[in-house]
Every structure is written in C-alpha cells, then in structure tokens.
Amino acid sequence: MESNNIWLVNVPVATLWTSYESAREIDRDAIAGTVRLEEWLEKLTYEPRLQLCDDNLVQSQVLFGQEVMIIDEKGDWAHVVIPDQPSGKDSRGYPGWIPKDQLIQQSDWYIKQGPVAVITSKKALLYSERNERLMELSYQTMLPAVEDIVDRIRVKTPTGIGIIRAEDAAVYQAEKEIPKNNGAAIVASGEQFIGLPYLWGGMSSYGYDCSGFSYNMCRANGYIIPRDAHEQAAAGENIELNDILPGDLLFFAYEEGKGRIHHVGIYYGDGKLLHSPNTGKNIEIIPLADTIYEKELCAARRYWMNTGE
Structure with a gap:
C-alpha cells in the first residue's frame, strides 16, 4: 500500500484500533470486510464494552467515504491517520489501526471541491x-x-x-458551504440521540463517547473541533462559567475540577447537561445541581457563532 494515494473507508463505520493486535474474538463483526455493527454491539455486554476503554483497545471511529492516510502496515492491518479528526497525537490527524479490508483506493475523489x-x-x-x-x-x-x-x-x-x-x-x-449554525442548533442536533447507548471511541449514530458526541454535534453545525475532550478544552473560545449558553461545551475534571479533564458535555440551558456519560449508560439530559458533575465542572468553551437566529 502506497501512502501517497487517497484511501477511503469502505464500510459504514470503521473502528480505529489502538494496535493491530487490539481486536478480540468478540470483535470479529467490527473488523470484518463487511462490518456488522449492530451484531457486534449486541454481543458487547458491559464488561467487554468497558474493556474497550480500560484496556485501551479503541481510539476512535471513521465513517464511510472518509479519507485516511496510510503511514504503515502490518499484515492485514493499516496504520492510518484521520485528517478530519484533529489530534495532538499526530499533526496529520488522529492515529490508529484499521483492517485493510475496510479501506479502498480512489484516484478521483473530489469531495473537497464539488457538491x-x-x-x-x-x-x-x-x-x-x-x-x-x-x-x-x-x-x-x-x-x-x-x-x-x-x-x-x-x-x-x-x-x-x-x-x-x-x-x-x-x-x-x-x-465549506455547510452553514455555521448557533448553539441552539448544536443542542437540537444532540437531542435526537437521547437514549443512545454510550460507546467508547464511538463516532457514529451507532454509539458515541463523550467527546465523539460533542465533536459530531459541532461538525453537524459547521465546526470541526479537536477529537478528544482535553484538546477540545484547550481550543475554542474560553467562556466564564457564569456566562455559558446552550451549545457551549462543558468540561469536567477529577479532584473536584482541579485534576485531569475526563469528560465533556453540551450545555443544554436551564442548568442542564446534554451528554454521553459512560459505559453502561445512555445519552441523557440531566440537571447539574447536586451532582458529581457540578463539583467537577472546570471549564467551558464556545465553538459556535451567533447567527442571530
């Protein structure tokens, strides 16, 4: 595989694994040339879902037709970076491993130029x-x-x-003509996924992790932001916690807000948080008052522009 050609994801959702050895027997449906996402997720009970995070098996996901850059290969696997997902791990894009069966080469893919x-x-x-x-x-x-x-x-x-x-x-x-919408539009995009189960590394409507949810709801409204929560917290416009508006991203850190950032959600308005919580839970809207999140809230960032609507 030459790295200077355009490679595209050729399955509905390709999972970006930490290593070419990360996938387990239970993950066969996720790494097949014909991905069977629903079958995979059905088999993933709480423990194997938790291992995706705890054992650092998965990094992110990529959608059908998205471009990847191949930087290395090992057997049936390609080491890639995802240009559409900004990351401090690699200036070219988010890095990880994808089965070669899930990628295809295209010489005339003009997505950046046409409709x-x-x-x-x-x-x-x-x-x-x-x-x-x-x-x-x-x-x-x-x-x-x-x-x-x-x-x-x-x-x-x-x-x-x-x-x-x-x-x-x-x-x-x-x-580039995709409209840049306001914060209310970001909230509205997220609301439709209430009840969707959390998935570590999730970047699709089959399941989102916390930062995958905020990334995709911003993207749906014209804004490309960093992939991971701690990097999302370091970019965007800094907003004082007293001045937050619906659509702002809220960040949560260990040690009652003083430690490492571990979570992000979307401010819903009225003191509420719209977020994808963690393994075993579903996307939800909750009041922040009297919760661990209220104690851990440490920062807010705004990526949207006020469109006057």
Missing part, C-alpha cells in the same frame, strides 16, 4: 442504482453529490454510484 450530500437522519439506507439495499449509513456521513433528483440523491461512493433518499440528507455546493 456534497451529508446524512442528516440518524441512519440512512444507501441503495444501488438498481434499488438494491447496499448498507446503512451513519448520521454525518458525507459523500460527493452527483445529481439531486426530486426525492433521491445520486452520490459517489468509494465503489461507484449510490442512491440515498432526499429526506435523509442535505446537499451543499461544497463542504
């Missing part, structure tokens, strides 16, 4: 031109738009032309 279709439904079916169901795509999957027809959109995929229903996506003339 794009972005999945706005929580999940959306991708069809072939013969109307066969190909796969289920996650929220925020972005593909080059070829043609916008009344009730469907023809898109370019890593393996050819596909069709998505118009009601499942928004089309923009270019990626």
Whole structure:
C-alpha cells in the first residue's frame, strides 16, 4: 500500500484500533470486510464494552467515504491517520489501526471541491442504482453529490454510484458551504440521540463517547473541533462559567475540577447537561445541581457563532 494515494473507508463505520493486535474474538463483526455493527454491539455486554476503554483497545471511529492516510502496515492491518479528526497525537490527524479490508483506493475523489450530500437522519439506507439495499449509513456521513433528483440523491461512493433518499440528507455546493449554525442548533442536533447507548471511541449514530458526541454535534453545525475532550478544552473560545449558553461545551475534571479533564458535555440551558456519560449508560439530559458533575465542572468553551437566529 502506497501512502501517497487517497484511501477511503469502505464500510459504514470503521473502528480505529489502538494496535493491530487490539481486536478480540468478540470483535470479529467490527473488523470484518463487511462490518456488522449492530451484531457486534449486541454481543458487547458491559464488561467487554468497558474493556474497550480500560484496556485501551479503541481510539476512535471513521465513517464511510472518509479519507485516511496510510503511514504503515502490518499484515492485514493499516496504520492510518484521520485528517478530519484533529489530534495532538499526530499533526496529520488522529492515529490508529484499521483492517485493510475496510479501506479502498480512489484516484478521483473530489469531495473537497464539488457538491456534497451529508446524512442528516440518524441512519440512512444507501441503495444501488438498481434499488438494491447496499448498507446503512451513519448520521454525518458525507459523500460527493452527483445529481439531486426530486426525492433521491445520486452520490459517489468509494465503489461507484449510490442512491440515498432526499429526506435523509442535505446537499451543499461544497463542504465549506455547510452553514455555521448557533448553539441552539448544536443542542437540537444532540437531542435526537437521547437514549443512545454510550460507546467508547464511538463516532457514529451507532454509539458515541463523550467527546465523539460533542465533536459530531459541532461538525453537524459547521465546526470541526479537536477529537478528544482535553484538546477540545484547550481550543475554542474560553467562556466564564457564569456566562455559558446552550451549545457551549462543558468540561469536567477529577479532584473536584482541579485534576485531569475526563469528560465533556453540551450545555443544554436551564442548568442542564446534554451528554454521553459512560459505559453502561445512555445519552441523557440531566440537571447539574447536586451532582458529581457540578463539583467537577472546570471549564467551558464556545465553538459556535451567533447567527442571530
């Protein structure tokens, strides 16, 4: 595999593993050439889910059609960086390992230049031109738009032309034309995922971790922010805790706010937090008052602009 060519994710969601040896027997559905995400997550009871974090097995995830840069390989695995996910671990993007079966080479992938279709439904079916169901795509999957027809959109995929229903996506003339919305819009994007189980490393509508949730809700509204919570807390506009508004990111640290940052959520307004808590719990809205989060709250950052709406 040459590292100077464009490589794309060719499965609905590819998990970015810490090492080429990280995946366990129970993870087979997640590392197969045809990923079976729901089957994988169904098997992951509390303990094996917790191990993804505690044993440092998973780093992040990448969506269908997203570009990766290959920097090394080992057997059936590629060591990659994800340019769309800013990280202090590598200036080129978030690093980790993906099975080669989940990547495909493309020589003419013009997503940065032409119209794009972005999945706005929580999940959306991708069809072939013969109307066969190909796969289920996650929220925020972005593909080059070829043609916008009344009730469907023809898109370019890593393996050819596909069709998505118009009601499942928004089309923009270019990626940079995606509107930058206000804080209320970030909250509204997050609200639709209430009840979704937490997944360590999760970056899709099959499951988010805390910083994956804040990253993706900001991205859905036109803002690319760092992938990890402690780096999200070091960027953006610093907001005094007395001045927080809905859509601001709130950060929580050990030792009652004085230690290491370990969690991020979205300020919901009215003293409430919208967040993806931890393994075994679901995305929720909770009052901050009289909780551990109230004690650990240490910083707020604003990534959104007031659009006047």
